[in-house]
Amino acid sequence: MNSVIKYFKDIFYGVSTLWAGMRVTGKYFVSPGQIVTQKYPENRATLKMADRFKGEIIMPHDDNNQHRCTGCGICEMNCPNGSIEVLTNRVPNEDGKVVRVIDKHVYHLSMCTFCGLCVKTCPSDALAFGQKFEHAVFDRHKLTKILNREGSSLKKEVKS
């Protein structure tokens, strides 16, 4: 007789645990307000990434098209993947002294692992992380970027 009672007890226990699970899913079914996913391309206008989001490496330029990069090459040295190449020129300045200025700051986005060492080690804070994350392109060469803009120059207060 005990085994019969246990048999039916097992059935009721089983059904009650199943019902507990169904209550959870049922609760979410009747409350569609709890949807957490986003409709991505539609919400582009309101989508704001965190300030520190590591989307890509950028070189901030001010209104006079001036940046802070002296071309010292520390970022290139610290990069674990070789995704940065700093190409410099030696040109005479107005005093007649030959100084180093950057020609191209080449950044291979396709190789970057976003470890942040270049931004952290830059002595003159010339690099920063940008928030852009839509990097998909059809041509791999488009992922190689030149960070300093055309005709830009070094800021006065930054010593090279």
Next chain:
Amino acid sequence: MQSTIYNFHDLTGSIDSTLHSWFGNTGTVIAEMVLVGIAFLTFYALLGLFLVYLERKVCAVIQNRYGPNRVGPMGLLQTVADLIKLLMKELISIKRSDKFLFNLAPFIVIIASFMAIAATPFAKGLQAVDLNIGVFYVMAVSSLGVVGILIAGWSSNSKYSLIGAMRSGAQIVSYELSVGLSLLAIVTFAGTMQLSGIVESQADGWWIFKGHIPAIVAFIIYLIASTAEINRGPFDLAEAESELTAGFHTEYSGIKFAFFFLAEYINMFIVAAIGATVFLGGWMPFHIGSWDAFNHVMDFIPSMVWFFLKAFFIIYIIMWFKWTFPRLRIDQLLTLEWKYLMPLSLINIIIIAFIVLMGWHF
């Protein structure tokens, strides 16, 4: 009381007499077969597409997602787009597979589900064949699908497929019994196996209400066993995606895969339709005993609406099962059937027979 429910016999009868006047006896039979065939094919395809969409929406809301929302309004055309994709896909032929059986299997599965739909009473007087052993017929043809699944698993020349097919065989053969016994419970109450007769017997209340607790037990057993029989929900061992990748249809691609997919959803509709017909009164509106005024108001809702409401209610429950429970193991699956469902339905049927003998049901 004169019922106000529209009888589709008027419509079908007028079509029948018109055809008679055009073609004569033999021609009428052929023309009607063609017409009914076309009607069912269209219904079948549309229903399949809609059920896939519905399942995706239901599971999405349960899982706090939007679900399909890109193609068409509310994503309604998503499954149409999927169908077009499946139609255009390459049919990959498997090395050293049994070509004939491999190609035959999807058709067996889909024909089995197609045959079962013929006996479903959609509305008053709207039924392709009203057999006097309707319940029996539906059970017989719906169990044919397992042959297709076994053939698919065997001919694919894939180890995953074979394991999936063998599992499916063991599962369907055993759960068939519980489905049969739980349907038999209501057959005992109604005293007929004719589906239209079972519906008519529920004019003063559905069997799930009239049949006391045994009818509710039978309904629950029917829900569990039929979920197992259509390889869904917690019983999807045959395709157990985390174990066997896709089970018996691992090697199928393109439209042949779509056939299996479609058959699964149509089978779901069939068990829901049979469950609705037998337990929830089919197309019969919600009637309470002798409350004539209330019953009369209920009659204004068309019978087809009632039928689909009930069927989709059961479909929703089956989906709810699937998206809540973990999958059973094969030995637990058989334990559940042979140690729990089967004895319970046997006890249940004895109790029901006793109730019917004593005339205690309403």
Next chain:
Amino acid sequence: MSEEIIKDVIIGESDDYIINMGPQHPSTHGVLRLEVCLQGETVKYLIPHVGYIHRGIEKMCEASSYPQIIHLTDRMDYLSAHMNNEAVCLCVENAMQVEVPERVKYIRTILDELNRIASHQLWWCAFGMDLGALTTFFYGLRDRELILDIFEESFGSRLLHSFNTPGGLMHDIHPNFQKRVKDFITYFRKKLPEYDQLLTGNVIFQQRAKGVGLMSKEKAIAYGVTGPSGRGSGFSCDLRKHAPYSAYDKVQFNEILYNEGDTFARYKVRMDEMWESMNIIEQLIDNIPDDGFTAKMKPIIKLPAGEYFQRVETARGEFAVYIVSDGNKTPYRIKFRSPNFSNLFVMNELASGGKIADLIAISGSLDLVIPDIDR
């Protein structure tokens, strides 16, 4: 058995039904290949094959300076990236005898525990899905997303945040950090009982998990199974208790131990650890001292010649770093002891004699991360 395996696999003379689960299989969570020998539904034995995602991280480290190594350790056990980072940082700091500020220790501990919760959440999702409960996947990820948002706000990346650096942190935590972590804990304390209703209590789940894949304490020690998997067998191996690092000596918490050694015990250890992690975070989050986020380090880090060793408790077990330095700015040799490698190879012992479905449940309960096995 071993002779039989040799006959089957190496000579190929057997009629056994051998299935290759993986490298591409839904439940191997990556590119793991399990060669499974079946008798009907029953598993006779299985042989794990590793190396499909081997990237030679240890060799790459030999050419990298110490700060550069950090971002490679992220990519081993990507779900406990922060703990891996911390292990290397602690090892280098010990070698250079640098005392990091208290603030760094506190923050590292909080992040460890957040990362552990995130990892266990993902494990819960995947384990439920292995057993066929598909909805768990979305509930787990939904709550994990909140932790990842906190990470994103502070470190800029969600999964592979190279936030540690030898001597401290890359930068300070975000001003919102404390508030958001507290919000998350209040939220998650409400959601975790829901996990129990949905899966833990479920009778089907209990049938699937209880008594499946029994691992004795001796076996756990013999195979070196650590972390929650080992603690489910009663093997007391929590390094946070036994060899405290960072701020773990300042907090009160229990080491979760279950003695059953089955899949359900391993499951329960992880579920209880999530509660315990929240306790640890709550003890620390309001008392973060304010003494700078990095110690003073030389721009180029050179370890004195010698051998250095440091182990930490990741979400999956004991992660150890062994550095041999010859005084240069790159290590002469570096060896990582990854927990998953040891946890994987006990699988043959656990799964033999069970059903295929048990094998899936066992591999889910060991919580394998394949890149960590192959490195």
